[in-house]
Every structure is written in structure tokens, then in C-alpha cells.
Amino acid sequence: MQQSVDVIDGKDFRRMIAGAYGAFIREHEYINGLNVFPVPDGDTGTNMLLTLGAVAKAVAEAPAEGIGSLSRRAADSAIMGARGNSGVILSQLFRGIARGLSGKDTATSAEVGKAFQYGVLYAYRAVARPVEGTILTVAKGIAKGTRRAVRDKAPFADILREAIGAGREELKRTPELLPTLKAAGVVDAGGQGLIAFLTGCLEGLEGRFNGPEADFERTLTVTGPAAEMSISHPYCTEFVVKQFTAGLDEVKRQLEQMGDSLVVAPGESVLKVHIHTAHPGAVLESAIAWGTLHDIKIDNMADQHRKTVELAPAADMSKDEAVSVPAKAGLAVISVVSGDGLINIMRQMGAGIVISGGQTMNPPVEEFVAAVHNGSAEKYIILPNNKNIMLAAAQAKKLLGDRVAIVPTVNVPQGLAAVLAFDPNDDIDSNVARMTAAQAAVKSGCLTVAVRDSQVCGLTVPQGAYIGIIDGSVAVWADNPAGALEALVRQLIGPETEIISMYYGAGLSSKEAEVLATGLRQQFTHAEVEVYFGGQPHYQFIISIE
Structure with a gap:
């Protein structure tokens, strides 16, 4: 029999986050598979996993501290690391939890339960136009379950169980609320992600770690080009603190816990800082208390790996040289x-x-x-x-x-x-x-391959079919790319159309793209057909009509 936990502290919070991350490592591919749209974009689980990974790493590396400051650290990491809509919603859950636990060294079960209610409220507010049958429906069910258990003064483990049970009941209802879910025979992926998060929190709280052990120095393996970089502190962060009045030793102590390659160069009421960190937002948040921040530079050192933002290299931060940063303009x-x-x-x-x-x-x-x-x-x-x-x-x-x-x-x-x-x-x-x-004013569409059987307008689109998508919905399909491409363009063009621009993806050669473009020129003689290399994954063509 598990021992009831009536007071939750920072160690309990760490275990909950570690348990939640382990649960997502275990469950994220299943959650990805729940995405009902037949295009290859099943990334809800991966986005939530990577967002939670940023939180788990920050919490694991944090010094011993109370539940309030630890939850704030988790919220900051979640916000900066949030990926995709599902990741942003998850980050707002952490933001609400941090608000509910603010200033507390420990918290009672009721206080933590109310903090989780705050989290659900913040998650719901993150979406401008809430739709029933999605993650938000499950979030409301979780909030109701949490409220009942808090009112009954249950231990926090029981509060989590009640929240999970209520959430699962709402998750079962999502196919009845969204026809696309019902047609595919699945529940909402984001809602399943919330259940996985709470289940992992409960497992961690009770010491039942059922997922793989977290290894933050190892590259996280995910499918597709979103694989994580292996650099543990990828952001080269530099800034100047003016009107510096804080204790230098205390500043060094705080920064040493946030990264490596630390250079701290004090001057007359001025401090220059250079650090490699995984969370520059947390570094800057701490530095605000030391004085006024100037000449902030953040450089992603993993650019060659992920081909992300191409930016200028950081300036030299030697102690004897002034920081020279071009003024921003325009x-x-x-x-x-x-x-x-x-x-x-x-x-x-x-x-x-x-x-x-x-x-x-x-x-x-x-x-x-x-x-x-x-x-x-x-x-x-x-x-x-x-x-x-x-x-x-x-x-x-x-x-x-x-x-x-x-x-x-x-x-x-x-x-x-x-x-x-x-x-x-x-x-x-x-x-x-x-x-x-x-x-x-743009008319556009794209061509891809269905990754699963699906229902479209009462017809079954088989896995492997070529599908044309307009405004986020499957508009046409065929068993060959030429037929699907022609049908897609026919739905997009009008008598006023002058140019059909085709951007072909990484899976096609220029010769293959030109053959398909020639077919369109023969069918639509009143418009110019232009072909460009796009190199995008997953989509054979992105089409723009002018």
C-alpha cells in the first residue's frame, strides 16, 4: 500500500517531473499515432515530449530548493522550450502551477491540487478559439476531478488519481464531439498527452518509474528531421549588467548552476557575462536582479547541426576589452x-x-x-x-x-x-x-501521401494514396501523383489565374518535377506553370496560384 503524501516539497516535485518525462518517452509515439489527419504530421506527442524534456532537464540540474522556486524554474523552461501548439498548451499548464505554488517552500495536498487547477485554467486560456473534443475538453474534465478531490481533502496522490480518472472519461467523449476523431476511431492526441503527463506525475510521486531513465547528455531519438541536438548547453549567451550592485561570488554561484564556459568580468559598476547554457531565458531572468541588462547576445551553437538560425558569432568577452555590439536599427x-x-x-x-x-x-x-x-x-x-x-x-x-x-x-x-x-x-x-x-489573398494547396486510411466526405482514402490538401482539408486523392496534382490544381485555379507556382520536395528529382509540370501545362494552357526546388520534407509539391 502506497503511503499518502500530505505535504509536497521540492523533492516530490522533482520526482513528479521525472516521472512525467519518463511516461512521455514511453508514450509519445502512441500519442503521435492518434493524429487523425492522414498527412505525415503526427507530432503532438513529440512536441509535448521535447517541451517536457526542457523542463525535466532544468529541474534535474537545479539546486535543492523549495517547490515554489522549482515550479517557477519549470515554468520558465517550459515556456522557452515549448514546441508546437500542444507544447505551448503544456507550457501554460506549468505556468499556472508555478503561480499556484509561488513563494512556497512546501505545499499541502490541497495547495498543490489548486495549483494544478490554475495550470488547467492557463492551458485553456492559451487557445484563442477553444474547440470541444480536443485537449481542452480533457483539461476541463481534469479540473473538475481535481476540484472534487481537493474539496474532499484527499492526499495529493489521490487528487492525481481523481484527475486522471475524470480526464479519461472526457477523453472517451472526444470522438463524439469531433466527427474527424470518430471517423478515424481514435481519441484526441493532445488529451491523451495530458493523461500521460498526470499519470507520469503520479508514478514519479510514488516512486514508480516505468519509463526509460532520462539521459540529458544523450541525443534524444525522434523520428523525422526534428531530432534533438546533442550539445547539452547550446546557447552562447552574453550580456552586460550596468549599475551592478550584487555580490560577485553569489552571481558566480548562480551562473555555475546554469551552464558552462562561464566568464564573469567585473568592472566599475559593470559586469560582463559569457555563459553556455540550455536556458538563456532563465539566465537573463536571474540577471535582472543584479542591475540593468544591455548588449544581450544569444547564439545557437548547434546551427550547423539543425541548420536553424544563421546569425553572427558572439563577440570576444576577454576581461580587458570592451563589448562592441552594433546598434540595432530598422x-x-x-x-x-x-x-x-x-x-x-x-x-x-x-x-x-x-x-x-x-x-x-x-x-x-x-x-x-x-x-x-x-x-x-x-x-x-x-x-x-x-x-x-x-x-x-x-x-x-x-x-x-x-x-x-x-x-x-x-x-x-x-x-x-x-x-x-x-x-x-x-x-x-x-x-x-x-x-x-x-x-x-493567396490560393494554395499541397500534395502528399496518406499515411493511414481515413474518411473524407464519406469516402475512404486508402493509405498510400496521393492526396491534395486545401485549407487544411483533403480535397482530392488519386492513386498516382499526376492525377492527384491535376485534380488539386483544377480546384484551385480560376479563369483569372495567370501563374501556377510549384515547389517540389526533397523526395522528387528535378526531372520528375518537370514531367509533372509539363502535364499541367498541357491541361491548363491559359496559365504559366513555374517550377522551383523547395526541398521540403513530406510534401511532394506545394502549389501557389496567382
Whole structure:
């Protein structure tokens, strides 16, 4: 019989996070498989796993401290490491928990239970337009179960059991609330992820670690191009603290716990800091208490591995030399795309910074923050170019304030249209208005292969079929790429169409792409058909109609 835990401390919290991470290592592929859409974008479990991995690493490496400060550290790490919409929702769960535990060294079961209720509330608020039958339905059920158990003054382990039970009941209902889930015969992936999180917390609290042991120095193996880098402290972080009044020894003690390659160069009321860290946001948050922060530079040292943000190298931080950083000026665009061809095209069209990401490889919030801190412009407009990156971009804006604006592009053609409308000499509000109008006028679609059988308009689309997608829905399918491509373009074009732009993916050769383009030219003689190398994974073609 498990012993009841009536008072929760920092050690208990550590075990819960370690248990939750172990549960996700065990369950994330199953959660990925619940994604009902037949395109190869089943990344809900992976996004939640990588977000939780950032939390687990920060908590594991943190010094012994109370549950309040530890939960705050977890929340900061979750926010900066959040990937995809599901990861951002999970990060808001941690944010609410941290609010409920703020200032506490230990907490009663009721206090921790209420903190988890805060977490569910924050997670729900993270989505602008909540949809029933999703992770949010499960979150509401968890909140109700938690509230009942807290009211009955149950031990926290029992509170978790009640929350899990209530959440599972709501999870069972999700197919009845969303027809797409019912047609596929699955429950909501994000909701299943929440259940896995709470189950892991309970296992960790009770000392039942059923997942693989966490090894943060080892590369995390995930399918697809989103595999994690193996550098344990990938962000070279530099800044200057002016009006420095804190104790130098205490500052060194704090920084030594946050990374390596530490250089601390004190001057007259000035401190220069250089550190390699996994969590630059946590470093800067600590440094705010030491004085005023200036000349912040964050460089991702794993750029060669993931081909992420291409930025200038960090300045030398020797003790005897002054930090010289060019003044930031003007306005620039940060665009998210995947594929060497599309990255080059986006840069040529005027994007100042390109972050590699897209379907199944959603960049974390921290990459947006690092890009803005390290870039040469004073302000930036973000083009997410994928609906599953929207919440991460919005979270970056919350952290960066008016230095960032977002144009809500949900695919690459919209992003290309938006960046073409960008004028670096105009103000940010005018640019956002013009770029938003430009992206909204775009007609686009994409061609890929169904990774599972699915129901579309009452018909079964078989696994392996070529499917054309418009506005996030399967519009056409065929058993060969030429037939699916022609049917897709036929749905997109009109008598006013002048140009059909085709961006072919990494799985096609230029010869194969040109053969398919020739077929379109023969079918649609009134429009020009242009072919470009995109290099994107998963999608044979991305189509833009002008």
C-alpha cells in the first residue's frame, strides 16, 4: 500500500517531473499515432515530449530548493522550450502551477491540487478559439476531478488519481464531439498527452518509474528531421549588467548552476557575462536582479547541426576589452520554412532571418527569442507559415512585447506573398496590415501521401494514396501523383489565374518535377506553370496560384 503524501516539497516535485518525462518517452509515439489527419504530421506527442524534456532537464540540474522556486524554474523552461501548439498548451499548464505554488517552500495536498487547477485554467486560456473534443475538453474534465478531490481533502496522490480518472472519461467523449476523431476511431492526441503527463506525475510521486531513465547528455531519438541536438548547453549567451550592485561570488554561484564556459568580468559598476547554457531565458531572468541588462547576445551553437538560425558569432568577452555590439536599427522579417530551396527563396525575397521548421519539426519558443535578441534589427515581423507554430510565435511575442508582431501565415505560399509585401522602410503597423492582406489573398494547396486510411466526405482514402490538401482539408486523392496534382490544381485555379507556382520536395528529382509540370501545362494552357526546388520534407509539391 502506497503511503499518502500530505505535504509536497521540492523533492516530490522533482520526482513528479521525472516521472512525467519518463511516461512521455514511453508514450509519445502512441500519442503521435492518434493524429487523425492522414498527412505525415503526427507530432503532438513529440512536441509535448521535447517541451517536457526542457523542463525535466532544468529541474534535474537545479539546486535543492523549495517547490515554489522549482515550479517557477519549470515554468520558465517550459515556456522557452515549448514546441508546437500542444507544447505551448503544456507550457501554460506549468505556468499556472508555478503561480499556484509561488513563494512556497512546501505545499499541502490541497495547495498543490489548486495549483494544478490554475495550470488547467492557463492551458485553456492559451487557445484563442477553444474547440470541444480536443485537449481542452480533457483539461476541463481534469479540473473538475481535481476540484472534487481537493474539496474532499484527499492526499495529493489521490487528487492525481481523481484527475486522471475524470480526464479519461472526457477523453472517451472526444470522438463524439469531433466527427474527424470518430471517423478515424481514435481519441484526441493532445488529451491523451495530458493523461500521460498526470499519470507520469503520479508514478514519479510514488516512486514508480516505468519509463526509460532520462539521459540529458544523450541525443534524444525522434523520428523525422526534428531530432534533438546533442550539445547539452547550446546557447552562447552574453550580456552586460550596468549599475551592478550584487555580490560577485553569489552571481558566480548562480551562473555555475546554469551552464558552462562561464566568464564573469567585473568592472566599475559593470559586469560582463559569457555563459553556455540550455536556458538563456532563465539566465537573463536571474540577471535582472543584479542591475540593468544591455548588449544581450544569444547564439545557437548547434546551427550547423539543425541548420536553424544563421546569425553572427558572439563577440570576444576577454576581461580587458570592451563589448562592441552594433546598434540595432530598422525592421526585419523572421520566417519559418523547411527545405533548402524554400529557405533560399525566402531569403532572396527579403526575410532577414529564416528558422528551419514546419510540419513535424516545430521550432521552440526559445529559437524565436534567440533570433530577436541576436538579430541586427530593432523590431521583427514573424511569419509562422504553419498553423502548429502559431502559438509558439504568440508566446514569443508575449515575452518580447512590441519588438515583435505576427502575420498569421499558415502555409508557405502565404509566407512568400507576405514577405513580398514587406517594406523595410515603412513602419511595423503598416507592414503588418499590408502583409496580412497579401497573404489572405493567396490560393494554395499541397500534395502528399496518406499515411493511414481515413474518411473524407464519406469516402475512404486508402493509405498510400496521393492526396491534395486545401485549407487544411483533403480535397482530392488519386492513386498516382499526376492525377492527384491535376485534380488539386483544377480546384484551385480560376479563369483569372495567370501563374501556377510549384515547389517540389526533397523526395522528387528535378526531372520528375518537370514531367509533372509539363502535364499541367498541357491541361491548363491559359496559365504559366513555374517550377522551383523547395526541398521540403513530406510534401511532394506545394502549389501557389496567382
